[in-house]
Amino acid sequence: MTGTHPDLAFAHRLADAADTIALQRFSSADTAWRAKSDGSPVSIADEQIEHTLRNLIQRERPDDGVLGEEFGTSGRGRRRWVIDAIDGTASFLAGEREWSTLIALEEDGAVVLGLVTAPALRRRWWAARGTGAWTQDMDPAASTTVQRVTITGASSLGEAAVGIWPPPARLSPSNLAIAARLAAAVRRTSPETDWTDATRSSSPIRKPSTGTGTCHGALLIATGQLDAFLLLGAGPWDIAALVPIIEEAGGTYAELADTPSADTASALFTNPDLHQQIINIANHKF
Structure with missing residues (x-):
């Protein structure tokens, strides 16, 4: 699901880097944070993850721009990575597991790739246009089988x-x-x-x-x-x-x-x- 799609493979490497930082902060109960102008919290982990991913993108995709929640827009061009370093910062700070890093790639204003990694839940979801949507249990002790995601549900x-x-x-x-x-x-x-x-x-x-x-x-x-x-x-x-x-x-x-x-x-x-x-x-x- 990633081997033939270089941008998706790169998104997984960005997610791996984010997971490492987030889990280190989460397991150490690092609750340092400050309030943003809208009153919502931003943690040290938020800022460290976004800095790290921006540096990786600049090094490996220097022509691509970046939009992040914490540090805004940098770079110009037809491609832009969109990052939420920790979606669910309040849950992260409270020691709850439902938080994630969101990574997307836009080309000419259209989102062509998306990845959500939730390391405390040991779960990752991703999709690129035309390749289907997928999820995987990231627990090292579990099967590494990748499963396709298909939506069903009520019709009324x-x-x-x-x-x-x-x-x-x-x-x-x-x-x-x-x-x-x-x-x-x-x-x-x-x-x-x-x-x-x-x-x-x-x-x-x-x-x-x-x-x-x-x-x-x-x-x-x-x-x-x-x-x-x-x-x-x-x-x-x-x-x-x-x-x-x-x-x-x-x-x-x-x-x-x-x-x-x-x-x-x-x-x-x-x-x-x-x-x-x-x-x-x-x-x-x-």
């Missing part, structure tokens, strides 16, 4: 389990309305909360992927635990790597039009049967 909203993130208190009024309409139409949401009121929950709300054996809501579709995942506001580094994985597995991706700025988007990942139904609800066409 009334039967569907749908992940939505972030929780109501962090949503804009327009996105809260979308979440409430969707929650009213489906069998269940993850997390299970009141999506009509941003002030009602009195306890912390956990991500859909918490405790599920995966690390990102979109991958719950690939593992058959959800039928759709709606991410209402995220940076390109949160989304890019997931797009080819979900689409090569037979799913769909759509970017909702109502976004707060050029640097964020609202992403819908789902199986094909639910795609238009959810788009209609998001656009208030039902």
Whole structure:
């Protein structure tokens, strides 16, 4: 799955480097962090991983640009690597295993390759255009068999389990309305909360992927635990790597039009049967 695709092989080497740093920090319970301007945490591991991957890309792909969550854009050209050093920093700092490194490659603005590595879960997912989507148990004691990822799931909203993130208190009024309409139409949401009121929950709300054996809501579709995942506001580094994985597995991706700025988007990942139904609800066409 990687031997005939040099960029995918390189992405795996980037992931190996990220895994080594992240696991060293994670196993030593290194919880040093600072708050970013939006209040979210960034750890030493986030910054060290992104620096390392940028250096590797500069050395081995000097003509390629890089976009990372922590240090922005560098380089120009038709190819750009998109990196989220640790997706799920709060989980990482809390000693929980559902965190990952996201690596994607864009060519002429289109994502052509995506890889998600979750070393604490000993699991990796990846895809390149035209090659299918794949996953592998990275436990050295386990079989190294690579398995193809294929998406199935409910064909109607009334039967569907749908992940939505972030929780109501962090949503804009327009996105809260979308979440409430969707929650009213489906069998269940993850997390299970009141999506009509941003002030009602009195306890912390956990991500859909918490405790599920995966690390990102979109991958719950690939593992058959959800039928759709709606991410209402995220940076390109949160989304890019997931797009080819979900689409090569037979799913769909759509970017909702109502976004707060050029640097964020609202992403819908789902199986094909639910795609238009959810788009209609998001656009208030039902």
